[in-house]
Amino acid sequence: MSTLLVRNIHTLVTMNAQREELRNAAIFVRDRVIEKVGPTSELPAVADEVLDLHDRHVVLPGLVNTHHHFYQTLTRAVPAAQNCSLFEWLKTLYPIWSRLTAEGVYVSTQMCAAELMLSGCTTSSDHLYLFPNDVTLDEEIRAARDIGIRFHACRGSMSVGESLGGLPPDRLVENEEHILRDSRRVIEQFHDSAPYAMARVALAPCSPFSVSPALMRESAALARSYGVRLHTHLAENQSDVEYSLAQFGLEPGAYAEAAGWVGPDVWHAHCVRLSDSAISLFGQTGTGVAHCPCSNLRLASGLAPVRKMRAAGVPVGLGADGAASNDATHLLGEARQAMLIARVLDSDAAAMTAREALEIATLGGARVLGRDDIGRIEPGAAADFITVDIDRPSFAGAQHDPVAALLLCHVDWVDYSFINGRRIVDQGRLTTVELPALVRRVNRLSAAMVNGM
Known part of the structure; x- marks a missing residue:
């Protein structure tokens, strides 16, 4: 069984029934499913994979x-x-x-x-x-x-x-x-x-x-x-x-x-x-x-x-x-x-x-889409969540409500994305595809398709 711990979250937007937003929070995942959510001090201190967000990120469901x-x-x-x-x-x-x-x-x-x-x-x-x-x-x-x-x-x-x-x-x-x-x-x-x-x-x-x-x-x-x-x-x-x-x-x-x-x-x-x-x-x-x-x-x-x-x-x-x-x-x-x-x-x-x-x-x-296993961060939900570093120029002056700032301000890319417990975006970069090569391939096919070649 594999485990994942994401800790020291500045603000965790759970989208649970109470719509709780937790400060200094953590998420503990076991086998791609969220097992525990709560204050960092109350969750396990170790896991197979640990990501420390240093009190700088908003985390919300994917x-x-x-x-x-x-x-x-x-x-x-x-x-x-x-x-x-x-x-x-x-x-x-x-x-x-x-x-x-x-x-x-x-x-x-x-x-x-x-x-x-x-x-x-x-x-x-x-x-x-x-x-x-x-x-x-x-x-x-x-x-x-x-x-x-x-x-x-x-x-x-x-x-x-x-x-x-x-x-x-x-x-x-x-x-x-x-x-x-x-x-x-x-x-x-x-x-x-x-x-x-x-x-x-x-x-x-x-x-x-x-x-x-x-x-x-x-x-x-x-x-x-x-x-x-x-x-x-x-x-x-x-x-x-x-x-x-x-x-x-x-x-x-x-x-x-x-x-x-x-x-x-x-x-x-x-x-x-x-x-x-x-x-x-x-x-x-x-x-x-x-x-x-x-x-x-x-x-x-x-x-x-x-x-x-x-x-x-x-x-x-x-x-x-x-x-x-x-x-x-x-x-x-x-x-x-x-x-x-x-x-x-x-x-x-x-x-x-x-x-x-x-x-x-x-x-x-x-x-x-008929799913009750995604869209929220709480025990029993799939480990699908994203993080946004609020220590960025577009959030300067918006620290009093970084959740609203996600939409009232500007976010170009997310910093981390976990899908099914797997780190797909790491520090703003995709881990599963070589993006420049993909862009070149798209442009080649696009030119041929539009120009009828």
């Missing part, structure tokens, strides 16, 4: 990313797509994305995971819905495993191309029988339902404008037969709402209900234009939402009414969203943006506090 498209790292800042709304943006990038390869999936997954982990994320989902050329979900799962992030792989799909009234070109859609067959395969091969699992699978038809109602219903039935979760995009902007009304005669929330896509095993990305009745429905059924503030701003989709959702009991987590619609992958930055948007949307500077935004980024994301 952040949880509930929505992303890792492959889009290869197409960030493409000039023709820089100033487009959602549908225009998609139509501009679909031809480029048709050149995606298995190598591109592996490399972009590692690049996105690296950025996420350096910005405080320890658990991420990803929604891969394009499978051209030799692409499979397997490469993404392998890349996430190799770099060390806790991962929820969403087997996405598109089956309705332009010839059938959908948005994607026909060459990028899949046969629905194949989608369901491959969905069953990846669940059986990769999904781990055990506590503290490092890899889980969800089924994720891309959106109402790229799959049929039949595939939505059959995917839901298949997922529930295996006990896995469901994920899709919903009500991302006004054009999304208008498509739903024109094609199905239903607004997005009502369409989701009709297709069987509500319940505690479902989460939807964006929900910027979700109606009040749908918000009430989601709250009553425990249907989750992935809030993606920067992407929604970048594409001018709107401001998601997160405060109203939370008041209605809707589970809300954070999502960085696609690396080509953000175009950054910084989860602490998303939490800050979520806090600021809530204040502007309600014209109320108290609409969301820094601590509420951090709760959404940790416990909120854990609930959206």
Whole structure:
């Protein structure tokens, strides 16, 4: 059995039921699970691995990313797509994305995971819905495993191309029988339902404008037969709402209900234009939402009414969203943006506090992904936590509340990150990948993909 001790923590943000914040605290881990939390003086003095933070670090649970498209790292800042709304943006990038390869999936997954982990994320989902050329979900799962992030792989799909009234070109859609067959395969091969699992699978038809109602219903039935979760995009902007009304005669929330896509095993990305009745429905059924503030701003989709959702009991987590619609992958930055948007949307500077935004980024994301073993620091939880050294220029003058300073001030990278009890970020550097070489590889593949080489 291996043990880990992190001691002399300046402020420990537990996110436990009492939302305790402990001074001069320590965490004792045994076999990748937190065993004890409390004052440094009351915890064991020795362990197989000891990290002394010298009363200079805030420690909090690892952040949880509930929505992303890792492959889009290869197409960030493409000039023709820089100033487009959602549908225009998609139509501009679909031809480029048709050149995606298995190598591109592996490399972009590692690049996105690296950025996420350096910005405080320890658990991420990803929604891969394009499978051209030799692409499979397997490469993404392998890349996430190799770099060390806790991962929820969403087997996405598109089956309705332009010839059938959908948005994607026909060459990028899949046969629905194949989608369901491959969905069953990846669940059986990769999904781990055990506590503290490092890899889980969800089924994720891309959106109402790229799959049929039949595939939505059959995917839901298949997922529930295996006990896995469901994920899709919903009500991302006004054009999304208008498509739903024109094609199905239903607004997005009502369409989701009709297709069987509500319940505690479902989460939807964006929900910027979700109606009040749908918000009430989601709250009553425990249907989750992935809030993606920067992407929604970048594409001018709107401001998601997160405060109203939370008041209605809707589970809300954070999502960085696609690396080509953000175009950054910084989860602490998303939490800050979520806090600021809530204040502007309600014209109320108290609409969301820094601590509420951090709760959404940790416990909120854990609930959206259906996990009770992450998002908090207390006995029995997974050893997923991050540290930020408060002795940095951006925290000067903010020592009276270093927890709020995590969002009110600026954090470029975290100093340490432990995932599953393993030190993944050490003094601001990744331990599982050679970052300069990875950047070079991403740039090479990106140039080839965008330029059609």
